[in-house]
Structures are given as C-alpha cells and as structure tokens.
Amino acid sequence: MIRLQNVCLNYDGGPNILDNIDLALDEGSFHFLTGPSGAGKTSLLKLIFLAHRPSAGQLDLFGQNVKTLTRAQLAMMRRQIGVVFQDFRLIDHLSVYQNVTLPLRIAGKREADYRDNVTELLRWVGLGHQMDSKPETLSGGEKQRAAIARAVIARPRLIVADEPTGNVDPEMGIRLLRLLDELNKMGTTILIATHDNYIWSSFNHPRLHLENQHIQRLAPEAAPYV
Numbered sequence: 001m002i003r004l005q006n007v008c009l010n011y012d013g014g015p016n017i018l019d020n021i022d023l024a025l026d027e028g029s030f031h032f033l034t035g036p037s038g039a040g041k042t043s044l045l046k047l048i049f050l051a052h053r054p055s056a057g058q059l060d061l062f063g064q065n066v067k068t069l070t071r072a073q074l075a076m077m078r079r080q081i082g083v084v085f086q087d088f089r090l091i092d093h094l095s096v097y098q099n100v101t102l103p104l105r106i107a108g109k110r111e112a113d114y115r116d117n118v119t120e121l122l123r124w125v126g127l128g129h130q131m132d133s134k135p136e137t138l139s140g141g142e143k144q145r146a147a148i149a150r151a152v153i154a155r156p157r158l159i160v161a162d163e164p165t166g167n168v169d170p171e172m173g174i175r176l177l178r179l180l181d182e183l184n185k186m187g188t189t190i191l192i193a194t195h196d197n198y199i200w201s202s203f204n205h206p207r208l209h210l211e212n213q214h215i216q217r218l219a220p221e222a223a224p225y226v
C-alpha cells in the first residue's frame with residue numbers, strides 16, 4: 001500500500017531530513033512512527049499524505065508511483081487518505097456536524113444519503129449531543145474526536161495521524177487510539193506518529209523508529225490494551 005524506495009527529503013536543498021529510506025507498509029497494517037522531536041516524523045507523514053514530494057527516490061501509494069500521476073489523479077488519491085493533525089484544524093465557524101461532513105460535501109455527496117451515517121459516527125465517537133456545537137466550545141479530546149471523525153467519514157483506505165494525542169490527557173489518548181484500532185480491524189491502514197511512550201506501548205502494533213535520518217522496524221512490545 002505504501003512503498004518508499006531510496007527516498008530522500010530535504011528542504012530547499014538543505015541537509016537530508018530523510019536519507020535513503022526504504023519502507024513498505026501492507027494494506028490493513030497498523031504502525032506507530034516514533035522518534036525524537038525533529039527526527040522527521042511529520043516530514044515523513046507529509047510525503048505519505050502527499051503534502052510534500054520526495055527530493056529523491058520513489059514513493060508508491062496504492063500501487064502507483066506518485067511521480068507519474070497527474071494533478072487530478074493526485075487529488076483523487078488524496079481523497080483516499082484521512083489525515084489527523086495534532087492541532088485538529090477544525091473550521092471555527094462551522095458546527096461539528098458541518099466540519100465532519102466537509103469531505104462529503106467536497107466529494108459532491110447529497111446530505112440525505114449521508115446524514116444518518118454521520119449521526120451514527122458522531123454518536124460512536126461520543127459527540128452525538130454536540131453535533132451542532134462550534135469547535136470553540138469543545139474540550140481538546142472532543143475536538144480531536146471530531147477531527148478523527150472528519151478524517152474517517154469518507155472511508156479512506158489509509159489514515160495518517162500526526163501526534164493525535166498531543167493535546168489530550170492520557171486516558172483520552174488511549175480512547176482515541178482504540179477508535180483508530182477499531183477502524184483498523186475493519187480494514188483501514190493506519191500510521192500514527194507519536195512520541196508518547198504510553199500510547200505505543202499500550203497497543204500491540206509494530207513501531208517504526210526514526211532517528212538520524214533512518215528508520216528501524218521494531219516488533220510490538222506491548223501486551224494488547226484491554
């Protein structure tokens with residue numbers, strides 16, 4: 001599903017942040033991406049959700065070399081990727097319901113066809129009673145649940161999350177991860193950057209550790225969270 005071959009990334013010809021990365025992630029897999037601050041986790045995720053191009057090397061997503069794609073094809077591919085940011089990026093003047101349904105409206109879906117699904121999803125993430133609230137009235141954990149709901153609503157094949165638990169307390173962090181774990185059980189491929197040890201050590205998923213421009217693959221260490 002995701003394949004990097006000899007991928008390098010630098011900014012404006014500066015030193016390589018990522019150097020000759022080789023990585024293959026299977027469809028349906030769940031990986032944590034760890035590493036010290038500044039190691040390049042966000043940069044690697046940006047390559048994968050198509051916000052950046054590799055400076056060198058080849059990136060294949062969903063079996064296609066992204067370099068060969070037209071702008072329209074890239075946009076189509078981008079719609080199959082749900083992204084969760086640490087700072088939520090909800091739109092302030094829209095309600096929770098409007099934020100979460102944004103990807104569907106962009107895709108030209110009719111509200112009558114999705115209203116019930118969205119309501120069900122929002123109940124599932126515990127925001128059923130806050131559908132009409134504005135983001136500013138929500139707690140950090142609620143905002144992140146809304147952001148996750150928005151990332152998953154269009155049923156992406158891949159979900160990429162950058163420090164999704166960075167702004168929530170540990171208990172909420174585990175709850176958010178369980179939600180992503182459930183989606184993974186239904187077949188969604190998941191990649192989550194985190195520097196929270198308690199997060200990755202609470203789930204039985206392999207870890208990619210990025211440090212000094214290189215990636216090391218580590219087996220799951222944890223007992224599965226119960």
Ligand SMILES: Nc1ncnc2c1ncn2[C@@H]1O[C@H](COP(=O)(O)OP(=O)(O)O)[C@@H](O)[C@H]1O
Pocket residue numbers: 011017035036037038039040041042043044
């Ligand atoms: N847009 C950018 N322009 C220049 N340098 C950047 C940019 N984004 C990140 N960097 C640099 O790349 C390195 C890796 O950053 P980042 O990918 O954010 O790491 P992490 O997410 O692991 O903390 C850092 O040294 C950072 O300063």
Ligand SMILES: [Mg+2]
Pocket residue numbers: 041042043162
């Ligand atoms: Mg980062």
